[in-house]
Amino acid sequence: MNLPLNTSANPSDPVAQARYNMIEQQIRPWNVLDASVLELLxxxxxEHFVPAAYRSLAFMDIEIPLLGSNAEQALRLGHSMLAPRVEARMLQDLQIAPTDRVLEIGAGSGYMAALLARRAAHVLALEIVPALADMARTNLRQAGIGNADVRQADGASDALAEGPFDVIVLSGSVAELPGALLSALREGGRLGAIVGMEPMMRFTVARRQGERLDTRSPWDANAPRLVNFPEPSGFTF
Known part of the structure; x- marks a missing residue:
């Protein structure tokens, strides 16, 4: 059953209408039915987390370039926002609690960190590209979000000292679940990542249950690679 939400369109406001269309035509049909997630979106x-040059694309079902004048190169390098339906379903499946301490790898423009911060106690977002780290900090500050910190760091090697975490979110893809990050989960903690090789990747959630990790891969999605995570021998991305 669809629950009533504060997502109604305002015909006199084209931005509000575009946001409403994104939620109702892209996100809800992709099995994002959690009312609190839809409200958050x-x-x-x-649009406040999208560079001015691409703001007209803010609500489209695409990855949006974040750096430079060459959109194709930015997308190839992973300097982009994930598609809205992917971000929304990741958020739904990770079931963020108000007491959670969250780590995000790949801050990008700060949008996912903003969504996470509205649900969690605190978010630490690591971003390896200095210009993106600066962008994310600025966007979060301007959005009035005070419980998310952005650090310029390599999420593949610099995250362990900051743990443990209740939730770890990889805003990009990896070839396999990273063992080092899994070890940084608290009991009951969840790690979510898009895992695999093109053309077939799946969003995978791993939950720590004592010494065991329970994993499930509920849906398909491709995403740009996060750098410096292990790749199969001989693989070039």
Whole structure:
């Protein structure tokens, strides 16, 4: 059953209409039915986390370039925002709690960190590209979000000292679940990542249960690679 939400369109406001269309035509049909997630998408202004040159694309079902004048190169390098439906379903499946301490690898423009911060106690977002780290900090500050910190760091090697975490989110893809990050989960903690090789990747959630990790891979999605995580021998991305 669809629950009533504060996502109603305002015909006199084209931005509000575009946001409403994104939620109702892209995100809800992709099995994102958690009312609190849909409300959050209506509240956190995605367009404020998109570079001015691409703001007209803010609500489209695409990855949006974040750096440079060459959009194709930015997308190839992973300097981009994930598609809205992917971000929304990741958020839904990770079931963020108000007491959670969250680590995000790949801050990008700060949008996912903003969504996470509205649900969690605190978010630490690591971003390896200095210009993106600066962008994310600025966007989060301007959005009035005070419980998310962005650090310029390599998420593949610099995250362990900051743990443990209740939730770890990889905002990009990896070839396999990273063992080092899995070890940074608290009991009951969840790690979510898009895992695999093109053309077939799957969003995978791993939950720590004592010495065991319970994993599930509920849906398909391709995403740009996060750098410096292990790749199979002989593989070039």
């Amino acid at each position: 209506a509240v956190v202004r995605r």
